Amino acid sequence: MAVNFPQIVPADLKPVAGIELGYAEGGIKKPNRKDVLVMKLAQTATVAGVFTKNRFCAAPVQISKSNLASGAHIRALLVNTGNANAGTGEQGLARAQESCAALAGLLDCAPEQILPFSTGVILEPLPVDKIVAALPAAIADLKADNWFNAAEAIMTTDTLPKAASRTVTIGGHAVTMTGISKGAGMIKPNMATMLGYLAFDAKVAQPVLEQIVRHAADHSFNAITIDGDTSTNDSFMLIATGAGALEVTSTDTQEYIELRDAVTDLSRHLAQLIIRDGEGATKFMTITVEEGATVEECRKVAYAIAHSPLVKTAFFASDPNLGRILAAVGYAGIDDLDVSKINLYLDDVWVAKHGGRNPEYQEADGQRVMQQSEITVRVVLARGDQSATVWTCDLSHDYVSINADYRS
Incomplete structure (x- = not known):
């Protein structure tokens, strides 16, 4: 699909x-x-x-x-x-x-x-x-x-x-x-x-x-x-x-x-x-990380998000369980990351502000975006002027089935 x-x-x-x-x-x-x-x-x-x-x-x-x-x-x-x-x-x-x-x-x-x-x-x-x-x-x-x-x-x-x-x-x-x-x-x-x-x-x-x-x-x-x-x-x-x-x-x-x-x-x-055309994909996701100290660290964060099974399955379910994204940012491997400066956006929706939930964020807004077939996740690190973008997809039941049956 x-x-x-x-x-x-x-x-x-x-x-x-x-x-x-x-x-x-x-x-x-x-x-x-x-x-x-x-x-x-x-x-x-x-x-x-x-x-x-x-x-x-x-x-x-x-x-x-x-x-x-x-x-x-x-x-x-x-x-x-x-x-x-x-x-x-x-x-x-x-x-x-x-x-x-x-x-x-x-x-x-x-x-x-x-x-x-x-x-x-x-x-x-x-x-x-x-x-x-x-x-x-x-x-x-x-x-x-x-x-x-x-x-x-x-x-x-x-x-x-x-x-x-x-x-x-x-x-x-x-x-x-x-x-x-x-x-x-x-x-x-x-x-x-x-x-x-x-x-x-x-x-x-x-x-x-x-x-x-x-x-x-x-x-x-x-x-x-x-x-x-x-x-x-x-x-x-x-x-x-x-x-x-x-x-x-x-x-x-x-x-x-x-x-x-x-x-x-x-x-x-x-x-x-x-x-x-990813195996079992239902969502096309753009992960953009901005204001990093280096392109390399921006890519680390983007891939941490893009590889997370918890993030990818949430997107498949259209579930705005967006704390999973912040968790991925945190374990991406930037030892001196100041999480109190991080902002997270889901398309036009400002989800996390200065490391915490944006007081104006409403889950209905996140739900609206998650229903889309194409979604942009934007993370602002506030530690430099470098950026990187990675493209990925969600992780569905069909992915497991396709790979389980690949040799048959």
Whole structure:
């Protein structure tokens, strides 16, 4: 039950010159579902990415990081769903490398020019034979206007495909960008259980692209959480295909700032779609913490609220038991926090004033806001000029059911 999820019209997803996408049904976990995706890149493309910080990172994450670090010219990305290839040891690495070698042979490039990605169940061997067998069909399906099918091909517990496009004008040049993402549970940066891919047709130098992807991730995929679990496979990849007229070679230009901000805006939209489709979600919640001493402490407070099962279940029940929010602020880990200065707002309702219940607060006002499907929680720490925002959802009965039945 996605929360105010926008209708995604396949025809509205814009082809990006310099990238083709093709899918196949490999039967990795279940028959008759799209579960293998190939993204073929132009020779002019540059690629940068950010990955999970989970120390138990999956085999494909290890290989993708290594291939990017080697400086290899990336020619294609290979994604499978239904199996995470995580917790699989040396065998998992060997099977991921085998899939890269198979695709490289079909595309006439080197295996290190392939970036593999997997998502699904952890601790199970990757059925590499099924992936390899599906590759010819995926390659035969390659086309530029295949973004909607690609979004469906990377889904796991998602109920809806997540995709969006933008066209912006930068430096007098039109730039087309399209992205897809997946994720619905085990969401918590860095990154989130998530795969995200965003391509645009500008020419961007590798060091510049790396700056853009980090900035975009920090303000989008690294600012969402559903359940506080950090997955083993999270990856967000940025692809500059080089097929357009805009060229950005330095971070010291207005073009860089405008491109960075446009990519970040689309990334934020894709990240918020993950929250709107959170497992069992009925509420979309924005947690903003203001007037902190540092951005880091603001994020600590925001995540303490966003991860609290007591807060999240109260929001699911539309119960204005808002003392739970103050409790989360108190245990967020700011040792010198002066709680007598804290103010708490629920949308337009001033709930707590100077650390205590606002004398003018009426529970009916809180109840009114809690009935909404979209709610903003705003905490003012009164100890500086920094702020941070995190997006999350409530915690419902369906979340438990979905995760209890995930492997069946």
